[in-house]
Amino acid sequence: MKLNDLEKKMLGGELGAAIKAAIEHQVKVGEFFGAEDFVPVTQAHIMADTESLGEAGVAWLESMARSKGQVRVPTITDPRGTDFTKVGVLKHPAWIVELERRAIEAFKKLGVLMTDTCINYQTIQAPARGESVAFGDTGVVIYANAVCGARSNYEGGPSAVAAGLTGRTPRYGFHLDGFRRATLRVRVGFQPRTLNEWGALGGLIGRLAGNYWAVPYIEGLSAAPGSDALKHFGAAMASFGSIALFHLEDITPEAAESGGSELKISHQVNEADVEALQSAYAVEEEIDVVVFSAPQLSLYELRELAALCDGRRFTKPLLAVTSPQVKPDADRFGLTKIIEEAGGHVLSGMCFYQSYAREIAEANGWKRLATNSVKLVNILGGYGYVPLLATMERCVEAAEKGRLPK
Amino acid sequence: MGSLVKGEALVAHDGFSARYDLDRIKGVFSRPAHKLAGQSYVGKVLVLHTAKGGVATAWMLHDMASRGIVPLALVLNSVNPILVQGAAFGNVTLLVGFDGDITAQVPHAATVEIDPAKRTLRVL
Numbered sequence A: 001m002k003l004n005d006l007e008k009k010m011l012g013g014e015l016g017a018a019i020k021a022a023i024e025h026q027v028k029v030g031e032f033f034g035a036e037d038f039v040p041v042t043q044a045h046i047m048a049d050t051e052s053l054g055e056a057g058v059a060w061l062e063s064m065a066r067s068k069g070q071v072r073v074p075t076i077t078d079p080r081g082t083d084f085t086k087v088g089v090l091k092h093p094a095w096i097v098e099l100e101r102r103a104i105e106a107f108k109k110l111g112v113l114m115t116d117t118c119i120n121y122q123t124i125q126a127p128a129r130g131e132s133v134a135f136g137d138t139g140v141v142i143y144a145n146a147v148c149g150a151r152s153n154y155e156g157g158p159s160a161v162a163a164g165l166t167g168r169t170p171r172y173g174f175h176l177d178g179f180r181r182a183t184l185r186v187r188v189g190f191q192p193r194t195l196n197e198w199g200a201l202g203g204l205i206g207r208l209a210g211n212y213w214a215v216p217y218i219e220g221l222s223a224a225p226g227s228d229a230l231k232h233f234g235a236a237m238a239s240f241g242s243i244a245l246f247h248l249e250d251i252t253p254e255a256a257e258s259g260g261s262e263l264k265i266s267h268q269v270n271e272a273d274v275e276a277l278q279s280a281y282a283v284e285e286e287i288d289v290v291v292f293s294a295p296q297l298s299l300y301e302l303r304e305l306a307a308l309c310d311g312r313r314f315t316k317p318l319l320a321v322t323s324p325q326v327k328p329d330a331d332r333f334g335l336t337k338i339i340e341e342a343g344g345h346v347l348s349g350m351c352f353y354q355s356y357a358r359e360i361a362e363a364n365g366w367k368r369l370a371t372n373s374v375k376l377v378n379i380l381g382g383y384g385y386v387p388l389l390a391t392m393e394r395c396v397e398a399a400e401k402g403r404l405p406k
Numbered sequence B: 001m002g003s004l005v006k007g008e009a010l011v012a013h014d015g016f017s018a019r020y021d022l023d024r025i026k027g028v029f030s031r032p033a034h035k036l037a038g039q040s041y042v043g044k045v046l047v048l049h050t051a052k053g054g055v056a057t058a059w060m061l062h063d064m065a066s067r068g069i070v071p072l073a074l075v076l077n078s079v080n081p082i083l084v085q086g087a088a089f090g091n092v093t094l095l096v097g098f099d100g101d102i103t104a105q106v107p108h109a110a111t112v113e114i115d116p117a118k119r120t121l122r123v124l
Helices: A005-012 A017-032 A050-066 A084-090 A094-109 A138-148 A157-166 A195-209 A227-241 A271-279 A299-309 A327-332 A335-341 A357-364 A374-383 A392-401 B057-066 B081-090
Strands: A038-040 A044-046 A075-077 A168-170 A184-188 A216-219 A265-269 A289-297 A318-322 A345-348 A368-371 A386-389 B005-011 B045-051 B073-078 B093-096 B111-115 B120-123
Touching: A005 A017, A017 A050, A017 A157, A017 A168, A017 B081, A044 A157, A050 A094, A050 A157, A050 B057, A075 A157, A084 A094, A084 A345, A084 A357, A138 A227, A157 A168, A157 B057, A157 B081, A184 A195, A195 A216, A195 A227, A195 A265, A195 A271, A195 A374, A227 A289, A227 A374, A289 A299, A289 A374, A289 A392, A299 A318, A299 A327, A299 A335, A299 A392, A318 A392, A327 A335, A327 A345, A335 A345, A357 A374, A368 A374, A368 A392, A374 A386, B005 B073, B045 B111, B057 B081, B073 B081, B073 B111, B081 B093
Parallel strands: A044 A075, A184 A216, A184 A265, A289 A318, A289 A368, A318 A345, A368 A386, B005 B045, B045 B073, B073 B093
Antiparallel strands: A038 A168, B005 B111, B111 B120
């Protein structure tokens, strides 16, 4: 890779051991992908729950902090592995809490802002069109690329830490114009109505597209979806297909110039296809727990959830997970109180699947999990759950009656 | 990327994500729908189709390596940046991109040699 004078100093260790380690990692990755140089980034976002980090990852973070590393651009965090105020609800053992505390302490020493959110584009600062960033959550990356028109690859934790420390990232993939052009054209034959339908549609298109370098161009939607719908749509597409960018005809900012309308239609997705995907996650009616998470809930989703919870009394646990930025507003507006008076729990700063889902299941005896998140049902099978997909309304009813209504 | 290794190949035309597919405590593929479900991945050369899912693999390969329950190498038709970042961070041998479908060319359970410097995979 071609390095400028500053980057050469970083690589030579003149700016400290942490910066040197960071740029060495970035050069290794950049050279693998044939990056010619680095692109400066305005912000970095780090996925770093301790279930993923493990003891080794936390020790690495601590070593970077001991080396006096300091981030050069605003650097924020994805959800943590627990909500410290709800440890008793989750039944997280002390070792998980301690590992989380160590990771947080190391991040703070590096100058990282502990935002603990996977909806930073709704709550912290959405990137602008053309802005190069280093984001580290698939749902965040796909939203930033597709909806905002910003530029990011998937930056896994170590790479996002490195980008924060160096203020740059290798210029490859979705930082380059050529990779942002549509590669397949998908015709959609219906307009999703609920968040789980948006998620299911995204999941189907992700599965059809099939790999990171595919860029779907999607046409046929009759109305522009809102931010929460696009959040579930993108998160599910990224989860099912490892997709980082899509274009929606007449909706997303780069659709017109993506070349998608010039491609032959390769796939048609209809309502029956979405129903079939949802049916695959409707294998049981009895439930053990209801979870709203993945991505974290916006204020508007919590508002809708609170209205559905009002006056009910749950017989099964209901967890609603949001960001630390939204939670205080949910408290102020009385939404938390309504949900928790019904017997639910509003958690913040974590995300269910990033919070030791296997350990939570074993400690609480939870197996059959109902949710409206297509991303969550796609992930949790590997953690031993029987994930059940339903609308928010049906999930709330299931928390009350112990089974999903027909 | 990584060093030359020899080992037994675990082959499937399926995706790979450490979070989605593995029980990283027991060292087995745990996702019921995965074609390698129930099989141990420890010390094996995983010959798979493509990367899928999220970003956690970038940390998880490093963590698995520290605990000695990591695949010996990853061989895929295509990857996302996460597998490359994870292999770089965890020092796991990675070979990507072939003339044909590599999962159709390597017999399951064959002993293979991966040489990243020469960009070759040999069935021994």
